Amino acid sequence: xxxxxxxxxxxxxxxxxxxxxxxxxxxxxxxxxxxxxxxxxxxxxxxxxxxxxxxxxxxxxxxxxxxxxxxxxxxxxxxxxxxxxxxxxxxxxxxxxxxxxxxxxxxxxxxxxxxxxxxxxxxxxxxxxxxxxxxxxxxxxxxxxxxxxxxxxxxxxxxxxxxxxxxxxxxxxxxxxxxxxxxxxxxxxxxxxxxxxxxxxxxxxxxxxxxxxxxxxxxxxxxxxxxxxxxxxxxxxxxxxxxxxxxxxxxxxxxxxxxxxxxxxxxxxxxxxxxxxxxxxxxxxxxxxxxxxxxxxxxxxxxxxxxxxxxxxxxxxxxxxxxxxxx
Amino acid sequence: xxxxxxxxxxxxxxxxxxxxxxxxxxxxxxxxxxxxxxxxxxxxxxxxxxxxxxxxxxxxxxxxxxxxxxxxxxxxxxxxxxxxxxxxxxxxxxxxxxxxxxxxxxxxxxxxxxxxxxxxxxxxxxxxxxxxxxxxxxxxxxxxxxxxxxxxxxxxxxxxxxxxxxxxxxxxxxxxxxxxxxxxxxxxxxxxxxxxxxxxxxxxxxxxxxxxxxxxxxxxxxxxxxxxxxxxxxxxxxxxxxxxxxxxxxxxxxxxxxxxxxxxxxxxxxxxxxxxxxxxxxxxxxxxxxxxxxxxxxxxxxxxxxxxxxxxxxxxxxxxxxxxxxx
Numbered sequence: 090x091x092x093x094x095x096x097x098x099x100x101x102x103x104x105x106x107x108x109x110x111x112x113x114x115x116x117x118x119x120x121x122x123x124x125x126x127x128x129x130x131x132x133x134x135x136x137x138x139x140x141x142x143x144x145x146x147x148x149x150x151x152x153x154x155x156x157x158x159x160x161x162x163x164x165x166x167x168x169x170x171x172x173x174x175x176x177x178x179x180x181x182x183x184x185x186x187x188x189x190x191x192x193x194x195x196x197x198x199x200x201x202x203x204x205x206x207x208x209x210x211x212x213x214x215x216x217x218x219x220x221x222x223x224x225x226x227x228x229x230x231x232x233x234x235x236x237x238x239x240x241x242x243x244x245x246x247x248x249x250x251x252x253x254x255x256x257x258x259x260x261x262x263x264x265x266x267x268x269x270x271x272x273x274x275x276x277x278x279x280x281x282x283x284x285x286x287x288x289x290x291x292x293x294x295x296x297x298x299x300x301x302x303x304x305x306x307x308x309x310x311x312x313x314x315x316x317x318x319x320x321x322x323x324x325x326x327x328x329x330x331x332x333x334x335x336x337x338x339x340x341x342x343x344x345x346x347x348x349x350x351x352x353x354x355x356x357x358x359x360x361x362x363x364x365x366x367x368x369x370x371x372x373x374x375x376x377x378x379x380x381x382x383x384x385x386x387x388x389x390x391x392x393x394x395x396x397x398x399x400x401x402x403x404x405x406x407x408x409x410x411x412x413x414x415x416x
Numbered sequence: 417x418x419x420x421x422x423x424x425x426x427x428x429x430x431x432x433x434x435x436x437x438x439x440x441x442x443x444x445x446x447x448x449x450x451x452x453x454x455x456x457x458x459x460x461x462x463x464x465x466x467x468x469x470x471x472x473x474x475x476x477x478x479x480x481x482x483x484x485x486x487x488x489x490x491x492x493x494x495x496x497x498x499x500x501x502x503x504x505x506x507x508x509x510x511x512x513x514x515x516x517x518x519x520x521x522x523x524x525x526x527x528x529x530x531x532x533x534x535x536x537x538x539x540x541x542x543x544x545x546x547x548x549x550x551x552x553x554x555x556x557x558x559x560x561x562x563x564x565x566x567x568x569x570x571x572x573x574x575x576x577x578x579x580x581x582x583x584x585x586x587x588x589x590x591x592x593x594x595x596x597x598x599x600x601x602x603x604x605x606x607x608x609x610x611x612x613x614x615x616x617x618x619x620x621x622x623x624x625x626x627x628x629x630x631x632x633x634x635x636x637x638x639x640x641x642x643x644x645x646x647x648x649x650x651x652x653x654x655x656x657x658x659x660x661x662x663x664x665x666x667x668x669x670x671x672x673x674x675x676x677x678x679x680x681x682x683x684x685x686x687x688x689x690x691x692x693x694x695x696x697x698x699x700x701x702x703x704x705x706x707x708x709x710x711x712x713x714x715x716x717x718x719x720x721x722x723x724x725x726x727x728x729x730x731x732x733x734x735x736x737x738x739x740x741x742x743x
Contacts, residue, residue, distance in 0.1 A: 178582060219658025219713065220556050229547050231558045233577075233660050240578040244571050250560075251567040255505060331546025333560050386546065 090118040091159060095148055095192065096166035097125025100271050101208075103132045104315050105164060110138055115162055116204065116323055124160070126151055127167065148188050155195035162204045162322055165192060170278040171212055171374060174238040185241035193248055197257035205260040206322045207249045209334050211307055212239035213264060215377040226336065226379045228386050235377045250332040262334035263321045266309040267378070270405040279374040283308065286344070287351050287402055290359040291409070299368035300344060305380035307339035309394065310401045317392050324390050336384040338394040340401075350398035354406065417445040418486060422475055422519065423493030424452025427598055428535075430459045431642050432491060437465055442489055443531065443650055451487070453478055454494065475515050482522035489531045489649055492519060497605040498539055498701060501565040512568035520575055524584035532587040533649045534576045536661050538634055539566035540591060542704040553663065553706045555713050562704045577659040589661035590648045593636040594705075597732040606701040610635065613671070614678050614729055617686040618736070626695035627671060632707035634666035636721065637728045644719050651717050663711040665721040667728075677725035681733065 092115060096102040106125055114120055125131040126144040135141050144151045148167050167188065174181030189207070196203055215235025216222050223230060234240045242264075249260040271284040282299055283306055289296035309317070317337045329335065342350075352360040384392075395401050419442060423429040433452055441447060452458040453471040462468050471478045475494050494515065501508030516534070523530055542562025543549050550557060561567045569591075576587040598611040609626055610633055616623035636644070644664045656662065669677075679687040711719075722728050 217658035217660050219656065220660050229558045231556045231660070233658065234574070235581065237578055237582070240574045244574050247561070247567045247571050247574075251564055254562065255564070329546065331544035331560065333544050333547050333558070 090115055090120050090161050091122040091124070092120055093124045093126060093155070093158075093160045093163045094166060095126045095164070096168065096208075097143075098127035098129045098131045099166060100273055101268065101311065101314060101318075102127065102164075102166050103135065104311050105166070105318060106131070106135050106141070108315050108319065110135070110141070112319075115319070118161070124158070149191050152191050152195040155192065156198040159199060159201055160196070160203050161201065162206075163192075163196065164206045164208070164318060164322065165189065166208045168208075168241075169238070171236055171238040172279045173277045174241065175236055175279075175374065178237055181237045181241055185238070186244055189245045190248060193252045193258065197252060202256060202259050204322055205249065205258045206318055207245055207260060207262040207334075208318065209242045209246050209262045209264045210239065211264055211266050211336075211339075211378050212236055213243040213246070213334070214379045215239055222379050225381045225383050227383050228330070228333070228336065236374055246334040253326075253332055259326060261321055261324070261326070261329055261332070263317060264334050264336045265314055266307045266337055266339040268311055268314050269308055270401065271311065272405070272409060279371050280306075282371070283347070286363050287347060287405070290351060290362040291355055291406065293362075295362045295364065297366045298344060298363050299366065299371040300375060301367060301372070302345040302348070302365065303343055304372070304376060305341055305343045306375070307341055307378070307380050307382055308398075308401070309337060309339055310404065312404065313338070313395050317387070320390055320392055328390065330386040330389065335386050335390070336382050338384055338387050338392045339382050340394045340397065341381050342398050347398055350402050353399055354402045417442055417447050417488050418449040418451070419447055420451045420453060420482070420485075420487045420490045421493060422453045422491070423495065423535075424470075425454035425456045425458040426493060427600055428595065428638065428641060428645075429454065429491075429493050430462065431638050432493070432645060433458065433462050433468070435642050435646065437462070437468070439646075442646070445488070451485070476518050479518050479522040482519065483525040486526060486528055487523070487530050488528065489533075490519075490523065491533045491535070491645060491649065492516065493535045495535075495568075496565070498563055498565040499606045500604045501568065502563055502606075502701065505564055508564045508568055512565065513571055516572045517575060520579045520585065524579060529583060529586050531649055532576065532585045533645055534572055534587060534589040534661075535645065536569045536573050536589045536591045537566065538591055538593050538663075538666075538705050539563055540570040540573070540661070541706045542566055549706050552708045552710050554710050555657070555660070555663065563701055573661040580653075580659055586653060588648055588651070588653070588656055588659070590644055591661050591663045592641055592644075593634045593664055593666040595638055595641050596635055597728065598638070599732070599736060606698050607633075609698070610674070613690050614674060614732070617678060617689040618682055618733065620689075622689045622691065624693045625671060625690050626693065626698040627702060628694060628699070629672040629675070629692065630670055631699070631703060632668055632670045633702070634668055634705070634707050634709055635725075635728070636664060636666055637731065639731065640665070640722050644714070647717055647719055655717065657713045657716065662713050662717070663709050665711060665714050665719045666709050667721040667724065668708050669725050674725055677729050680726055681729045
C-alpha cells in the first residue's frame with residue numbers, strides 16, 4: 090500500500106503522516122511507502138523513517154510521478170489558505186483549483202482507482218445575502234461560499250465527486266472544521282487566531298484577538314481531525330451516504346468559552362494576555378462560517394466531536410511538554 | 417452597448433440574438449454591436465444585419481479579443497451538452513469548465529465589470545444516493561449533480577459567483593429547464609427527445625421515446641427561456657437575492673401529458689407515431705433531473721412559466737408555418 094499525502098509538510102499532513110506510520114497500515118494493508126509532497130521538506134522525524142519519501146516542490150511538477158507510482162491511497166491536503174486566497178486570487182485558483190484538477194487527472198491516468206480523501210473546509214459555507222444559512226448546518230444544507238477559498242474547495246468537492254462517479258478514483262471529501270490548537274506559527278489562515286489566543290498566553294506571550302468574544306466557532310482538535318481523515322479514507326463508498334462532501338464533527342464554542350477554558354488551565358493571568366482589537370476583514374470571513382452542525386453522515390461513520398474545550402487545551406499542553414522534553 | 421453571445425449559432429443563441437435585435441436595446445442602452453461566437457457560423461439572417469459580427473471557432477481562441485473589445489453584456493450559452501459530456505469526459509471539461517474559466521478571466525482582464533449571464537442547467541440537480549432530492553426543488557435545495565455536464569455547470573456557477581463577489585464581473589447564473597420544442601435536429605442533449613416526440617409527429621414522422629410515459633419534466637418554451645435570460649441580464653444585482661444561481665421558471669408535465677397536448681393539436685394519428693423503447697442511459701440521466709420547482713427568486717424577478725403544454729405546441733406550429741412561408 091503506497092500512500093501519498095499532499096501538503097505533507099504542513100501541520101495536519103505531518104500529524105497524519107506520524108499517525109499512519111504508527112498504525113503501520115491503512116485499509117487493512119501494510120503501508121509499504123509513504124510519500125509526503127509539499128513545497129517545503131517534510132518534518133525531519135518523518136523523513137528519517139524507513140519507507141518515507143519526500144517530493145519537495147510544486148505538486149503540479151509531480152503529476153507525471155503520480156501517474157506512474159501506483160498510489161493506492163491519497164490524502165489531498167495541499168492548498169493555499171483562506172486569507173491568502175482572498176488577497177491573491179490567482180494564487181488560490183492555481184493552488185486550489187488547477188492543482189486539484191491536475192492531481193485528479195494524474196490519478197485517472199494511473200488507472201488503479203485509488204482511494205482519495207479530499208480535505209475540503211467549513212469555509213464552503215457562507216451567508217449569501219439572499220439565501221441565509223440556517224441556524225444549524227445539516228448534511229443537505231446548500232453551501233454558498235463567500236470567499237475564493239470556499240469557492241475553490243467547493244469546486245474541488247464537485248470534481249472529486251464526478252471523478253468518483255466516473256470510476257476514475259474512489260474519492261470522498263470531508264469538510265474540515267476550524268482546527269485548533271495549532272502549535273506552529275500561523276499559516277495565513279484567517280482562523281489562525283483561534284489557536285494563537287490559547288497558544289501565546291500558555292507561552293506567556295501577549296496576543297490580539299481580531300473578533301469579538303461572543304463569536305462562536307465549529308472547532309476540532311488536530312487529533313480529532315486526523316482521525317476523521319483516516320476514518321473517511323477507510324470507509325467503504327457505500328457507507329458514505331452519497332458522494333457529496335461530509336461535514337466533519339465539530340465542537341461549538343465561543344471565543345469567550347475558549348478563554349474560560351484557557352483560564353481554567355493556566356489561570357487569570359493567561360487570559361489577561363488576550364486583547365481584543367477587531368479586524369473587520371477577519372470578522373467578515375470567519376464570522377461567515379457557520380458554528381453549529383448536525384452531521385448525521387459523519388456520526389454514522391462513527392466520527393465524534395472533541396469532548397470539550399478544556400480537554401483540547403489539556404492535550405495541547407501535554408503534547409507541547411513532550412515536544413520540549415524531546416527538543 | 418456591445419453584446420456578446422457565446423453559443424451564438426446554437427438554437428437558443430440564435431433566438432436570443434433575434435430578440436435582442438428586435439428590442440434594439442439592453443439595460444436601457446442601444447445595442448451598438450452584437451457579436452455571436454460559436455464553433456459554426458451564425459444564422460444567415462443574423463449575419464446579414466447591421467452591427468452583427470461573427471466570431472467562428474473555439475471560444476478559447478477569442479479570449480484575447482474579449483479582453484480588448486469592451487463588451488458590456490455577455491450571454492455565456494456555449495458548451496458541450498449532457499450526453500456528449502457523459503460519453504467524452506475530456507470534451508466536457510474543456511468545453512464547459514476550461515472555456516468558462518478562460519472567458520471569465522478575459523472579462524476580468526477587460527476590466528469594465530460587464531454584465532454576464534451564465535446559462536446553467538436543471539442538470540445540476542440529481543439524486544445523490546445518500547441525499548435524495550426533495551419532491552419540490554426550492555431556491556436553497558442542494559444540487560448534487562449526477563452527470564459530468566451537471567458538475568461542470570455547477571462549477572461554472574461557483575466561478576461566476578466568485579468573479580462577481582470580487583468585482584471582476586457583474587455576473588448571475590440562471591438554471592435553464594428542459595427547453596422544448598426545439599425545431600432543429602437534436603444537438604446531443606439527453607433531453608432532446610422531449611422536442612422530437614412532438615416535432616417529428618407534427619411533421620408526419622415516426623419517433624422513439626426513450627423514457628416511460630409517466631416521466632415528468634420541468635419544461636420551458638424557447639421564447640420563455642429567452643425572456644428569462646434577458647430579464648436576468650437586466651435585473652440589478654441587489655434584486656437577485658444573492659449570487660447563487662436562480663432556477664428559471666418551469667412547467668411540470670409528464671411525457672403522457674405532452675402527448676395528450678400533441679393529440680389535441682394534431683390528432684390521434686400524430687400521437688400514434690410515438691413508440692416507447694426505453695433507453696436505460698437516457699432514463700437514468702433525465703430521470704435524475706427534478707421536475708417540480710418552487711422558484712421564489714425567479715418569481716420575484718417577474719419570471720413566469722409557460723401557461724400549458726398546448727400553448728407551447730400551438731406556438732411551435734405557428735412558428736414552423738412562418739418559417740415554411742419564408743423559406
